[in-house]
Amino acid sequence: MAGRLPGCATQVLDRARPVRIYFQGRQVDAFEGDSVASALLASGIDTFSRSFKYHRRRAPSCLSGQCSRCTMSVDGRMHVKTCQTSVREGMSVEPHGSVEFDPKSLADTFSWALPTGFYYKYFYKPQWFWKRVKEVFRAMPGNMATVRPLAGKSRIDAVNLSPEMLVVGGGLAGIEAAITAAQAGVRVVLAEADGWLGGFDAFQGEAGHRRAQDSIRRLREHGNVRVLTSTWVSAIYPDGLAICVQSCGGEGPEGVLERVFHVRAGTTVIATGATSVPPLFENNDRPGIILPEAAQRLVHLWGIRPGTRILLAGGDDYLARVGLELIDKGIGLAGLADYRESGPDEALRARLSEHGVRIWSGYKVTGSHGRTRVEGATLAALGGSDVQTVACDTIVASSGRYPRHKLLGQAGARMAYDSGLNFYLPEDVPRAYHAAGRLLGLEDPEAIMAQGRVAAVRALEGLGIDVGTMGQEARQALERPSPLRAVSAQPLSTEAGKKAKTFVCYCHDVTEKNVEQAVEEGFSDIETCKRYTTATQGACQGGMCEANFTHVLARKRPELGSRTLPTTRPPVASISLGAMAAGHHDNPQLSPLHHVQLEHGGRPMRLGSWIRMNHFGDELAESLAVHQAAGICDVSMLGKFRVFGPDAKKLLNRVMTREVGNLAGNKILYSSSCNEEGILLDDGVVLKMGEDDYFVTTLAGRAPVTEEWFARWCREEDWQVHVVNLTETRAGMNVAGPKSREILSKLTDADLSNEAFPFLTWARVKMAGVDVIAMRMGFVGELSYELLCPSSQAGFLWKRILEAGKPLGLVPFGIECLNICRLEKGHAIPGLDTDGFTNLFESSFGWMLNRTKTETVGKPMLELFSDRPLKEQLIAFSMDGKSPVLDGCLVVKGPRQLGRVTSIRYSPLLDKTIGLALVEPDEDWREGGKVRLWLGEGREVEAAFAKPPFYDPSGGRMKA
Amino acid sequence: MPFLIDCPNCGRRSPYEFKFGGECKRAPDPGADVKAWCDYLYLYENMSGVQDEWWYHTMGCRSWLKIRRNTVTHEIIEE
Numbered sequence A: 001m002a003g004r005l006p007g008c009a010t011q012v013l014d015r016a017r018p019v020r021i022y023f024q025g026r027q028v029d030a031f032e033g034d035s036v037a038s039a040l041l042a043s044g045i046d047t048f049s050r051s052f053k054y055h056r057r058r059a060p061s062c063l064s065g066q067c068s069r070c071t072m073s074v075d076g077r078m079h080v081k082t083c084q085t086s087v088r089e090g091m092s093v094e095p096h097g098s099v100e101f102d103p104k105s106l107a108d109t110f111s112w113a114l115p116t117g118f119y120y121k122y123f124y125k126p127q128w129f130w131k132r133v134k135e136v137f138r139a140m141p142g143n144m145a146t147v148r149p150l151a152g153k154s155r156i157d158a159v160n161l162s163p164e165m166l167v168v169g170g171g172l173a174g175i176e177a178a179i180t181a182a183q184a185g186v187r188v189v190l191a192e193a194d195g196w197l198g199g200f201d202a203f204q205g206e207a208g209h210r211r212a213q214d215s216i217r218r219l220r221e222h223g224n225v226r227v228l229t230s231t232w233v234s235a236i237y238p239d240g241l242a243i244c245v246q247s248c249g250g251e252g253p254e255g256v257l258e259r260v261f262h263v264r265a266g267t268t269v270i271a272t273g274a275t276s277v278p279p280l281f282e283n284n285d286r287p288g289i290i291l292p293e294a295a296q297r298l299v300h301l302w303g304i305r306p307g308t309r310i311l312l313a314g315g316d317d318y319l320a321r322v323g324l325e326l327i328d329k330g331i332g333l334a335g336l337a338d339y340r341e342s343g344p345d346e347a348l349r350a351r352l353s354e355h356g357v358r359i360w361s362g363y364k365v366t367g368s369h370g371r372t373r374v375e376g377a378t379l380a381a382l383g384g385s386d387v388q389t390v391a392c393d394t395i396v397a398s399s400g401r402y403p404r405h406k407l408l409g410q411a412g413a414r415m416a417y418d419s420g421l422n423f424y425l426p427e428d429v430p431r432a433y434h435a436a437g438r439l440l441g442l443e444d445p446e447a448i449m450a451q452g453r454v455a456a457v458r459a460l461e462g463l464g465i466d467v468g469t470m471g472q473e474a475r476q477a478l479e480r481p482s483p484l485r486a487v488s489a490q491p492l493s494t495e496a497g498k499k500a501k502t503f504v505c506y507c508h509d510v511t512e513k514n515v516e517q518a519v520e521e522g523f524s525d526i527e528t529c530k531r532y533t534t535a536t537q538g539a540c541q542g543g544m545c546e547a548n549f550t551h552v553l554a555r556k557r558p559e560l561g562s563r564t565l566p567t568t569r570p571p572v573a574s575i576s577l578g579a580m581a582a583g584h585h586d587n588p589q590l591s592p593l594h595h596v597q598l599e600h601g602g603r604p605m606r607l608g609s610w611i612r613m614n615h616f617g618d619e620l621a622e623s624l625a626v627h628q629a630a631g632i633c634d635v636s637m638l639g640k641f642r643v644f645g646p647d648a649k650k651l652l653n654r655v656m657t658r659e660v661g662n663l664a665g666n667k668i669l670y671s672s673s674c675n676e677e678g679i680l681l682d683d684g685v686v687l688k689m690g691e692d693d694y695f696v697t698t699l700a701g702r703a704p705v706t707e708e709w710f711a712r713w714c715r716e717e718d719w720q721v722h723v724v725n726l727t728e729t730r731a732g733m734n735v736a737g738p739k740s741r742e743i744l745s746k747l748t749d750a751d752l753s754n755e756a757f758p759f760l761t762w763a764r765v766k767m768a769g770v771d772v773i774a775m776r777m778g779f780v781g782e783l784s785y786e787l788l789c790p791s792s793q794a795g796f797l798w799k800r801i802l803e804a805g806k807p808l809g810l811v812p813f814g815i816e817c818l819n820i821c822r823l824e825k826g827h828a829i830p831g832l833d834t835d836g837f838t839n840l841f842e843s844s845f846g847w848m849l850n851r852t853k854t855e856t857v858g859k860p861m862l863e864l865f866s867d868r869p870l871k872e873q874l875i876a877f878s879m880d881g882k883s884p885v886l887d888g889c890l891v892v893k894g895p896r897q898l899g900r901v902t903s904i905r906y907s908p909l910l911d912k913t914i915g916l917a918l919v920e921p922d923e924d925w926r927e928g929g930k931v932r933l934w935l936g937e938g939r940e941v942e943a944a945f946a947k948p949p950f951y952d953p954s955g956g957r958m959k960a
Numbered sequence B: 001m002p003f004l005i006d007c008p009n010c011g012r013r014s015p016y017e018f019k020f021g022g023e024c025k026r027a028p029d030p031g032a033d034v035k036a037w038c039d040y041l042y043l044y045e046n047m048s049g050v051q052d053e054w055w056y057h058t059m060g061c062r063s064w065l066k067i068r069r070n071t072v073t074h075e076i077i078e079e
């Protein structure tokens, strides 16, 4: 097979530009325009991969991205379809595993041990056995690669497009549809999987090439068509979103590997074409057995001989025509086996005979032979008992035609089997979608083009666009008779009892016998049979096997009468995780104090939507500083809202568990909020700034949810209340520690003494010249001031406070230290120490429910719970010294799991590890009780149940 | 999702920008009995047909919209 045919116009090669690629380190010469697969085939490589279950040799059979048998690692990316990848200088190509010598191919011999659904039948008992050997089994499948990070720079881009029309498929029908829409003046996107336009006609010899070039030339006259080649439309979602993935081969300085087009078109024309169905015979997977389209592609596009002695087999005149093309290129034929009694068309038969080609009419290939590649085939007469053996190095075979219907199916169309045509035709195509071309079983190029125009006209009319006289012209052209092409179905003889394998699904090595067995075991419905056998579920997504799978099923269960195809779901072809992730940009929020904290050695970490400082080098030292001197912490991520208007109080009383009406003067109201089921959502404070004017804070990171929640509770009322989200306009910092008063006093004239500014009050003060709302709160258990100031001045204020505090031992602290200090006080954080099932009473916040206020959201359900036993509760525990226990550790009692640790930290001040756990009620939750924490592998540690706070129980320090 | 939502503030948008807020139904009076509350919280019409429902434009103007939609055909019915 090595060597190339002379150059000709149909080829996509540029022979003046040689390209070198490396296959397993060995240099392979190719030309610009080659695909990796064509280059490897031209250099004589036969085996591309090993099969999934039996490790059989596999090689490209479609050369159009459908069979997935050509996948290899290319430049470190695994599972790349080499037939869809253009060669690039220096490219390195590696098969997955060793394909030439594969000891696992022993599985082929022991296939009796792997019956249909063997993983359901075997993989559960005895348990100890499978626990031990599961790793071995996981390593068994063939054509698997190891994920490795890419060495080079690369990226995957995402682009959003919203044309009036999307055309899928750049063959004659698609091009014609695009031209028609372009003439009507709308914007069109045309996506073609191959690297060139022309579709089927691109590889139909000179005549086809001319037709295609003519269409392409007319298409190029229109500036409003965006042509995307090398682009697979991998999914169409019902809201009209089409995912188109273009392979870019690492173009440009950034090395763009793929570009994902998210196309939302007004209307879509699907012209994805049809393809030959692989034949069913023994060992039909051997390298050298290819589809007729693949043979044509090799010859016409890349000038490669598929073989030197080719056997054609099928029941379709198409094969005879391909045979004549091969003869034309000087390629030797072993003959043509046609399973129709009548054989090929008279004229074709005469021309073949002229060239001395042997024709077996009424014969079917029943098996292939050979070691690494096809060396011969067995033919059997369908009517009689004659059996012959034919020597050949390639079998070009097809057992019918099959529409590439997946996208139509995803759009919502149904495919109905037409037994006269032996073809599936779409029914119930949804409104915004139109099918065209060979997908509809058309054969005549004129008819295909006319149909493309009609599809476009219908699509445009569907959009309400005036198409003028175009509509009529298109319809008239279509009225000329152009029959759909009928293809006879391959006669199936039962293969049961035979030793050799006849593959239905190549991706997962599912044989005809496997399917029959599944039906016998009762899995006769196509959906259950598909899941049980895993046929059609491999990398080709049914592209190669669906037709045969339904065919075999229909023969086995003729009483079902009809043939339905399994449901089609996205994606059509395998899609990279990178392509899925492309276009999602992570935009974490930065506090106005972010940069100034980095300057002071802050270690950032992602927490929810914000980036916060985890610590500034030593969280333990920070916590000691807070208790002994002072610390400052960024709390800008607290939700901050102004709620005002005549009905502000009504809203707040509805969403808050405590009564807001009594709030007066400069008191701070600490409250929580629940959902309608009484589940704790949030906690925060309310300040009354003026008449009907309140300031509300919520948990860090919860601002967007709070906004929605507040709006939700006014949406059905005609209240006059405004909720303004001030979260980003106000920075927050918490200055805490016994020295905090002394430090802040240096920056303000305001009286910060306990008498003038007591615990749980707030004041407007000028601090270092900045307008600040200061609140005396006790989250960390020491005297502390929470300062809210305009975001733009926060950095300045932060620096001034640090300057003033340094001589007194003030340090910046992060959330780790915050966690240590709040655990010392036993403070729980809603959503962290509680979850979506924890109600107010279970969360230790129960005291905040105002029993007399009726309008509180969640109150009716809480009333119901109030006299029932708790289902879970939040408890505290402690252990001496440092403990290895981490957040999330299970709390157990014997074999029972009682709950989990929600927060746990080591407190250097107490020299204890302290934590909170959300657990079922238990008699051990009392003074002296034990809390058992599970470390895994049967190891447990014991902690002592405790009643918080662990530190300063009277609260004297924070109220000082 | 097979439909688009007409937001009065933002225009026609993909439903992925929104948060589904459930069927439109009024909460019982706070003082209503437990049964009324449980019905409200846990029993849904689960309509196969036209229903009024709430959507919140999370990735847009952040307002709650009331939408009448056919849950079978996903057709949005303009009032």
Ligand code: FES
Pocket: A037, A059, A060, A061, A062, A063, A064, A065, A066, A067, A068, A069, A070, A071, A081, A082, A083, A084
């Ligand atoms: S040969 Fe590449 S997918 Fe079939």
Ligand SMILES: [Zn+2]
Pocket: B007, B008, B009, B010, B011, B057, B060, B061, B062, B063
């Ligand atoms: Zn909006």
